[in-house]
């Protein structure tokens with residue numbers, strides 16, 4: 505998937521533009537209690553291109569354009585094929601606009617200048633003239649609010665994307681399981697996600713289970729939520745046990761797991777589900793629902809509590825949602841698509857061995873009575889989950905800590921963020 509960054513100072517209409525492009529129903533996103541100030545990613549389909557739109561809007565803390573914002577934004581832009589620079593020429597350009605322009609010029613990615621809030625044609629010439637002075641190509645007049653000029657904007661974006669994309673609507677559906685204790689909001693989330701578009705694709709009454717799968721589309725991707733009815737509750741099981749059994753079958757039938765939790769209520773049930781999810785080797789998105797109920801003053805503390813309690817899924821992406829406000833719904837879907845792609849990625853052996861050589865030099869390997877672990881060769885034996893075989897001198901020398909270290913490096917260095925990875929050790933005599 506190709507990435508496109510959208511930048512601009514606050515209030516020029518970036519959120520409005522995102523909402524237009526990704527077809528989001530969520531209202532003004534910026535008004536929702538912010539979590540970490542970070543770059544968000546949205547996924548959209550345009551013609552047959554699936555595009556990741558990078559939203560740097562959350563980084564700004566007012567009108568200032570500070571160093572830490574620049575650093576974070578610069579890292580994001582590094583992966584982008586081009587940058588959409590949004591301005592509001594009706595206000596006239598201000599210092600922040602010129603600073604951003606200067607900074608973009610230094611970074612050197614292709615820049616598409618957008619004049620937003622050009623609600624009618626008569627605005628175009630008057631207001632866009634000033635934008636030429638920024639020194640980029642011809643500005644594109646748009647109105648995010650009136651959906652004007654968006655096709656022209658996307659045409660300009662596509663000029664910077666490679667032609668070789670697959671036809672996304674043809675690819676297999678992503679099978680998802682939605683697990684979590686009763687009452688966390690699973691049905692409400694499902695409603696928010698599918699709205700009225702949902703289709704029940706199978707309803708197979710059986711003696712032991714009624715399986716209902718629900719199918720819908722998002723950004724050209726088909727999704728199937730598996731086993732929404734699950735196993736029929738037996739009279740001898742408690743609600744919790746029943747929920748556990750249901751989750752197990754649902755996980756087994758899916759590619760990606762949405763583990764729904766309530767911020768204030770992480771207990772044994774959640775830990776069991778998290779373990780089950782982890783053991784399955786399938787990617788997990790942690791969905792922290794009812795975020796609207798967490799008071800602003802508690803946001804940070806709640807995040808830290810989640811870090812602690814779900815430590816063994818520390819690598820799993822977390823999204824914050826409110827099924828009631830349709831907040832974060834897009835993020836749930838976007839994360840699922842991204843994880844699914846990575847989960848199936850195959851990394852060339854050459855690249856893996858170069859990676860292994862580097863880390864073997866940079867970081868001392870564990871040793872036993874002065875004899876160090878030596879790794880000769882690595883190869884990816886399987887995808888989904890990505891499974892790596894490492895040939896070494898002595899398997900017993902490998903410590904849990906070192907294996908965790910390598911797993912984390914693999915995720916970070918080889919673009920497998922968020923993915924459970926497995927390592928199999930083999931001795932070569």
Ligand code: GDP
Pocket residue numbers: 512513514515516517518519520521532534561620621622623646647648649650
């Ligand atoms: P952001 O801070 O850059 O994300 O900006 P927002 O998307 O929150 O928009 C800031 C304000 O500009 C809001 O009041 C929007 O309603 C308004 N706005 C956004 N796009 C347009 C547009 O195309 N035309 C007009 N007239 N107003 C717009």
Ligand code: GDP
Pocket residue numbers: 684685686687688689690691692693793794795796797825826827828829
């Ligand atoms: P399920 O048992 O996991 O399917 O949970 P439900 O979807 O039936 O939701 C349980 C209760 O929580 C209902 O009363 C919902 O209205 C409420 N609820 C669900 N999501 C949210 C949310 O994001 N915020 C708030 N405040 N309430 C929610």
